[in-house]
Amino acid sequence: VIFLFLFFGIVGIPAPEESLLFLIGVLSFHHQLSLGLSMLCSILGAFIGMLTAYSVGKFAGAPFIKKFGKYVGITDDRWEKVSGKYTKYVRKTILIGFYLPGIRQISPYFAGINNIPFRRFLVFSMIGTFLWTIPFIVGGYFAGKVFHINPDxxxxxxxxxxxxxxxxxxxxxxxxxxxxx
Missing domain, CATH: 1.20.5 (Single alpha-helices involved in coiled-coils or other helix-helix interfaces)
Structure with a gap:
């Protein structure tokens, strides 16, 4: 369930990712979940979600934008401007984007559409995944001393x-x- 929620949250289906990560920490403190296994599922769910969204962007994103972008105000000029800025700040956008709902979901698609090299994307999304999931879980774990949540x-x-x-x-x-x- 942890893997699926984080996977779908990254791919763009609404899911409460940060609150889930925090809850995982709290429940782990109270021995309701295994801390190590929960962290592993969280990391894999977010990371595989990033890779999936990158692949969709790479193989289907550009034709989709060309065909349907005009209906939501994406002109060629706007697209070029956004693509240029994204490409220029791709490392920061991937790493810091994890902490910004919306950016976290759209960033891997943009990386694929803009043909960011896969290895670069792989490295920065892995680092970002660790820097995003672990602090929320650890924060929840230490907050577990104060909060007791009945998993029922x-x-x-x-x-x-x-x-x-x-x-x-x-x-x-x-x-x-x-x-x-």
Whole structure:
């Protein structure tokens, strides 16, 4: 489950990655999860998600942008400008992008589309994965001294957050429809 949540979160399907990593640390402190195995699953989920998104960007991204970019305001000029800046700051974007939701998800696609060399992407995404997952888990582990979370209630909290997220999406959709008419 840890692997899947982080994989899907990186690929772009909404998932609570940071809170999950923190929760893993708290539950590991209380011996509800294995710290080592949880870290391994977290690292692999995020890293394989990065590699998957890079591959999709490399093999399908450019044709997709060319065909559908105009519908969301991506002109050739805008694309060239963004691509140039991304290529110039690719190392920083990959490493620091892990800490910025949205950038974390889009960065590997951009790397693939912009033909960033695979080895360079591999190295920086691996470093970024370690620098992102481990501090959140360790922070949760040390916070576990203060927080005690009963793992029986965790699914209900997740369902509650999903419900709130769904309400937010529905509200934004309805608000957008009223604004159009």
């Amino acid at each position: 209630y965790v699914p209900y909290v997740g369902i509650g957050f999903f419900f709130l997220f769904s309400l937010y999406i529905i509200f934004k959709y309805i608000k957008g429809k009223k604004g159009i008419t």
